[in-house]
Amino acid sequence: MATRSFHPAAVADHITAWLADYAARAGVTGFVVGVSGGIDSAVTSTLCARTGLAVTGVELPIHQAPSQVTRAQEHLAHLAATHSNFTRTRIDLTSTFDALTAAIPAHADEATRFLALANARARLRMTALYTLAQERRALVAGTGNKVEDFGVGFYTKYGDGGVDLSPIADLVKTEVFALGAHLGVPQSIQQAAPTDGLWGDDRTDEDQIGATYPELEAAMAFTGDPATLTGRAAEVHAIYSRLHRANRHKMDPIPVCVVPDAIRFA
DSSP: OOOOOOOHHHHHHHHHHHHHHHHHHHTOOEEEEEOOSSHHHHHHHHHHHHTOSEEEEEEOOSSOOHHHHHHHHHHHHHHHHHOTTEEEEEOOOHHHHHHHHHHSOOOSOHHHHHHHHHHHHHHHHHHHHHHHHHHHTEEEBOOOOHIIIIIIOOSOTTTTTOOSBOTTTTSOHHHHHHHHHHHTOOHHHHTSOOOOOOSSSOOOHHHHHSSOHHHHHHHHHOOSOGGGOOHHHHHHHHHHHHHHHHTHHHHSOOOOOOOOHHHHTO
């Protein structure tokens, strides 16, 4: 079988046209994108800017690591300088997050509460993005990739998972990086280790998941018998399978309790 190569130029044009068409059919003015300093949000915001529609790139720091802040600001400045339809804004949610943390009593061990509050950061950001989008008659563009959204479920439900459309969710992480290189995303972002930025430090996605994105992509694509895998491949497949099962609730539609007519009208 011939090896297929990823075609970033064609993919960029396809997604750009898809975004423009979707916005036209929805009757909106453009897009709002949260920009974190990572490759996914950098690629998504660039693709949105390429449509020529009004795009607002939003920096949403909450006790953010300085390296993430610097990368986000560099990218926002780059897009503002190269696309007249792109505007940038900054909403510092640190005090809002601190107030929420103080207002909610602790009912769990420290590690569990820490994780819950990390997810609260993503949900605060979602709320801010939707407020901006509604004011601007715009859509919130999601930044999740295929491995995160449909593989291991590495996102926050009703946080960064709360979006109107997902331009890059059919691309695995290595394809997102290739697209970023084609689009001229700043080198600082292309070279940075992926991180969700929810912890206020520089811990990476690999630190949290226990596997790299190329390893997860291989596990996601594997269709054989897992019993035949050995060594690192077996270890990563186990990590992938465990996370996929645990986070299935994020990927499936919200369950609805259907009441049969025999009960409803008894």
